Amino acid sequence: MFKQKYIxxxxxxxxxxxxxxxxxxxAKIISLKREEYPDLVDTAWLIKRFPMSRKTIIEKIGCFNVGTAGKHLYDPHKVIPVLKADLSTRRDRPRKN
Structure with missing residues (x-):
């Protein structure tokens, strides 16, 4: 039987x-990894981590923009909790099958 890796x-x-x-x-712990956030992140970095379009991300966290209007830069420690909270909220009714 093969060993499988779980993260x-x-x-x-x-x-x-x-x-x-x-x-x-x-299960036996064989490795521990730590991810560190950079000081400032751009919209492309956030698009890789959250299933939203570029336009939606800029609209939701526009008030946290540290860069210029053309180059959107954000502090990840302030922005990530806001985007995670928005993922769980739904406005429409549940889908009927």
Whole structure:
């Protein structure tokens, strides 16, 4: 039987208390990775992470723009929570099958 790789993403203020070689739920931890955000991000960086069009992203977070009108730059620590909150809100009624 082949081993499969599972990726778990965790966001927190402090790093989690996990160590290499620990066993969680019958699985062994073999690697830990940390993603750091750059100081300023552009719209293309946000498009890769959120399923929205360029125009929608610029409209939703336009007030956080640090760059010029042609070059949209944003602080990721302020913008990402706003975009994540917008993903869960729906305005239309549920689809009838």
């Amino acid at each position: 778990i993403t965790v966001e927190s203020e402090r790093p989690p208390q996990l160590f290499l070689g620990d066993t969680i739920g019958g």
